[in-house]
Amino acid sequence: MRIALFTEMYLNDINGVVTHVRALTQGLRSMGHEVLVVTADAGASRHYLEDGVLHCPALRVRRIYGYGAALPISSQRLALIRSFKPDIIHIHTEMGVGLSGLAAAKLLRKPLVYTLHTMYDNYIYYVSPRLFIRTATYFSHKYLKLLAKNANALIGPSRKCEEFFHNLGVKKSVSVIRNPVELEIFTPLSAPPEEDRAFRAAHDLPPSAMLVCFVGRIGSEKNVDTLIRFWQEAVPPEDGVCLLVIGDGPALPELKNLALKSGVTDRVVFVGRVEHEKLPFYYRLCKAYITASLTDTDSISLLEGSATGLPALQLYDELNKERVREGVNGFVFKTAAEMGEKLRAVRDMTPEAYARLREAVLRSVDEVKADNVAGSVLRVYRQCISDSEQKRRKD
Numbered sequence: 306m307r308i309a310l311f312t313e314m315y316l317n318d319i320n321g322v323v324t325h326v327r328a329l330t331q332g333l334r335s336m337g338h339e340v341l342v343v344t345a346d347a348g349a350s351r352h353y354l355e356d357g358v359l360h361c362p363a364l365r366v367r368r369i370y371g372y373g374a375a376l377p378i379s380s381q382r383l384a385l386i387r388s389f390k391p392d393i394i395h396i397h398t399e400m401g402v403g404l405s406g407l408a409a410a411k412l413l414r415k416p417l418v419y420t421l422h423t424m425y426d427n428y429i430y431y432v433s434p435r436l437f438i439r440t441a442t443y444f445s446h447k448y449l450k451l452l453a454k455n456a457n458a459l460i461g462p463s464r465k466c467e468e469f470f471h472n473l474g475v476k477k478s479v480s481v482i483r484n485p486v487e488l489e490i491f492t493p494l495s496a497p498p499e500e501d502r503a504f505r506a507a508h509d510l511p512p513s514a515m516l517v518c519f520v521g522r523i524g525s526e527k528n529v530d531t532l533i534r535f536w537q538e539a540v541p542p543e544d545g546v547c548l549l550v551i552g553d554g555p556a557l558p559e560l561k562n563l564a565l566k567s568g569v570t571d572r573v574v575f576v577g578r579v580e581h582e583k584l585p586f587y588y589r590l591c592k593a594y595i596t597a598s599l600t601d602t603d604s605i606s607l608l609e610g611s612a613t614g615l616p617a618l619q620l621y622d623e624l625n626k627e628r629v630r631e632g633v634n635g636f637v638f639k640t641a642a643e644m645g646e647k648l649r650a651v652r653d654m655t656p657e658a659y660a661r662l663r664e665a666v667l668r669s670v671d672e673v674k675a676d677n678v679a680g681s682v683l684r685v686y687r688q689c690i691s692d693s694e695q696k697r698r699k700d
Contacts, residue, residue, distance in 0.1 A: 306338045306339070306392050306393070306683070306686065306687075307338070307339045307341075307389060307390055307391050307392045307393075308333060308338055308339065308340050308341070308391060308392065308393055308395060308686065309340075309341045309342075309343060309386060309389060309391040309393070309394045309395065309406070309409070310326055310329070310330060310340060310341070310342050310343065310395050310397060311343045311344075311394065311395065311396040311397060311398070311402050311403055311405065311406030312326045312342065312343070312344050312396075312397040312398050312402060312403075313344065313345045313374070313375070313398040313400050313401070313402045313403065314344065314345065314398070315327070315342055315344035315358065316344075316358070320522060321422065321484065321601075321604070321605040321606075322397055322398060322422050322423075324484075324485075324487070324581065324605050325397070325420075325422065325462075325484050325485060325605065326342065326397055327487075328485035328486070328487050328675040328678070329485060329675070329678065329679055329682060330342055330357075331487070331675055332485060332675035332676045332677075332678060332679025332680075333679045333682075333683070335675075335676060335679075336676070336679060336680070336683070338683075339357075340357060341357060341358075341359060341386070341389045341391065342357060342358045342359065343358075343359045343361065343382070343386065343402060343405070343406065344358060344359070344360065344361065344402060345361050345363035345374060345375040345400075345401065345402050346360035346361060346362065346363055346375075347363045347364065347365040349361065349362045349363070350362055351381075352379065352381045352382055352385060354385065359382070359385055359386070361375040361379065361382055361401075361402060361405075362375065363375040363401070374400055374401055375400075375401040375402050375405070376401055376405075377400075377401040377402075377404035377405045377408065378405065378408065379405065382405060383405075383408075383409060383412065386409050386413070387413060391409075391413070391415055392415065392686075392690060393415060393416050393417075393418060393686045393689060393690060394406050394409055394410040394413075394415050394416070394417050394418070395417075395418040395419075395420065395682075395686075396417065396418070396419050396420070396452070396456075397420050397422060398422075399425075399448070399449065399452060403452070407452060407455055410455075411455075415693075416457040416458070416686075416689035416690055416692075416693045417455060417456045417457050417458075417689075418456060418457065418458045418459075418460060418682075418685060418686065418689060419452055419453060419456035419458075419459055419460070420459075420460040420461065420462075421449070421453075421459070421460075421461050421466045421469065421470065421602075422461075422462065422602060423602070424465060424466075424469060424600050424602065425445050425449065426442055426445075446473055449473060450473045450474060450475060453470055453473065453475040453477065454475065456477075457689045457692065457693065458477075458480065458685050458688070458689045459475070459477055459478070459479045459480065460479065460480045460481075460482050460682065460685060461479050461480075461481055461482075461602060462481070462482065462483055462484045462602045462603035463481060463483075463602045463603045463624065463625055463628070464481060464624050464625075465602050465624045465625065466479060466481070466602055467479040467481060468624060480681075480685050482678060482681045482682060482685075483603050483608075483672065483673045483678060484602075484603045484604075484605045484608060484673065484678070485673055485674070485675040485677075485678035485679070486605065486608045486609055486611075486612050486670055486673045486674070486675070487609075487675060488612055488670070488674055488675070490582065490585060491584075491585055491588065491609045491610075491612035491613050492585070492612070492613065493612075493613050493614035493663065493667055494585075494589055494613070495589055496586060496589040496590045500586070501590055504590060508574045509571075510547055510574065511545060511547075513545060514545045514546065514547045514572075515545060515546045515547070515592050515593075515648075515651070515652045516547050516548075516549055516590050516591045516592060517546065517547070517548055517549070517591055517592060517593040517594065517595045517618070517648065518548070518549040518550075518551055518587060518588065518590075518591045518593075518594055518595070518610070518615075519532060519548065519549070519550050519551065519552075519594070519595055519596055519606075520551040520552055520579075520584065520587070520588075520594075520606040520609075520610070521551075521552050521596075521598070521604070521606050522552055522553075522554045523550070523552045523553055523554030523555070523556050523557045523560065524554045524555055524556050525555075525556050526598070526600045527554075527556075527596075527597075527598045527600070528596075528597040528598050528599060528600075528620070529550060529556070529560055529597070530556075530559075530560060530563055531597040531620065532548060532550075532595065532596075532597050533548075533560065533563050533564050533567055533569060533573055534563075534567065534641070535597070535641035535644050535645070536548055536567070536569045536572065536573055537567040537568065537569050538641040538642075538645075539641040539642050539644055539645030539646075540569075540572065540644075540645050540648060542571060542572060544645070544648070544649060544652070545652070546572065546648050546649070546652060547572045547573070547574060548572065548573045548574070548595070549574050549576055549587065549590070549591065550573065550574065550575045550576065551576045551577075551579050551584070551587055552576075552577075552578065552579070553577055553578035557575065557577075560575070561575055584609065585609075585613060588609065588610050588613040588615055589613060591610075591615060592615070592651060592652070592659075593615055593616050593617070593618055593635075593648070593651050594606075594607055594610030594611070594615040594616070594617045594618070594635075595617070595618040595619075595644075595648075596617070596618075596619055596620065597619075597620040598620075599620065599622050601625070602625075603625070603628065604628075607619070607628075607629075608670060608673055611634060611635075611666050611667070611669060611670045612667070612670050614663040614666055614667055615663075615666065616634060616635040616636065616651060616662050616663070616666050617629045617634060617635035617636075617666075618635055618636050618637075618638060618644065618647055618648065618651075619635065619636075619637055619638075620637075620638060620639070620644075621637050621638065621639045630669075633665050633669070634665055634666045634669040635666070636650070636651075
């Protein structure tokens with residue numbers, strides 16, 4: 306099968322969509338399928354093909370993490386996509402490149418699959434002044450509904466996406482397919498002792514402190530401020546539990562200031578941006594992964610932590626409550642006191658008990674191997690193609 310994947314960001318960017326598309330591409334190719342990735346490239350002055358990626362010239366949008374935004378219509382882009390002869394088109398983002406995927410599907414009369422990765426209501430503030438957020442949200446819903454109505458099939462990594470579409474009034478079923486994890490990169494190894502010691506010394510962390518981490522885009526939607534406040538309230542210095550905040554984003558200065566005012570800078574460390582291929586080292590320094598985000602659909606960072614054997618601690622999220630199973634692959638908390646209690650429980654586990662927990666955590670990520678996820682997506686593709694062929698015969 307020849308598959309065209311459309312995404313605004315790829316390769317040089319770091320986020321969940323990039324990781325998902327890269328892993329899906331690798332999974333599909335490993336199964337013998339041909340994949341063309343169509344993406345915006347703010348460094349490109351023209352359209353060009355390289356290693357199965359169609360780079361589209363774009364403007365860099367500083368307000369949205371510096372991502373590139375390409376025009377939705379390009380005759381050259383369409384010609385290159387036409388020459389690839391896709392059997393199916395799959396859009397993963399909704400800006401210019403995503404819209405050009407919709408246009409290509411219409412013009413080439415190919416089935417269209419649309420994966421919703423992001424709960425956009427939580428991100429409107431990046432592009433709209435506060436005064437116009439309600440209006441911007443209204444038009445965002447109209448646009449997303451338009452994309453969904455024009456798609457032959459809808460995919461989302463969690464029930465959040467399914468509920469979001471249904472709240473928009475989209476009646477189509479949504480295939481819930483989890484995000485993939487590159488298990489060949491994220492493996493359950495221990496950090497070399499000398500590197501562990503060097504990291505702790507560089508950040509003034511006690512040699513015996515238990516390290517836990519959050520990894521992600523540092524924006525207000527990730528709720529890291531809640532973790533900092535909970536740390537102040539329920540994780541005193543004598544607990545010997547330190548939080549690593551790994552990532553960069555617009556909320557980072559504000560969060561650093563909050564940590565300073567809260568008096569937790571001795572046990573909350575801001576690591577900053579880390580390249581994706583270097584993340585396993587940081588996971589291996591830690592004993593658990595923690596998040597208070599309620600906007601994630603199926604956190605790839607949490608899954609990558611799980612792939613290295615880290616139990617997850619997650620602020621209770623009704624629509625994602627099946628992701629972290631209490632005492633199986635992690636723990637759920639609703640209050641600062643519960644968070645502190647769960648952290649101390651992990652800290653105080655015997656080596657044998659912690660080893661058993663890690664084994665359960667590793668088993669929990671088997672279903673999100675890139676090949677397994679690609680196989681699930683492939684079944685959606687085949688059904689779309691079959692349905693389209695039947696419809697064409699009837700017409």
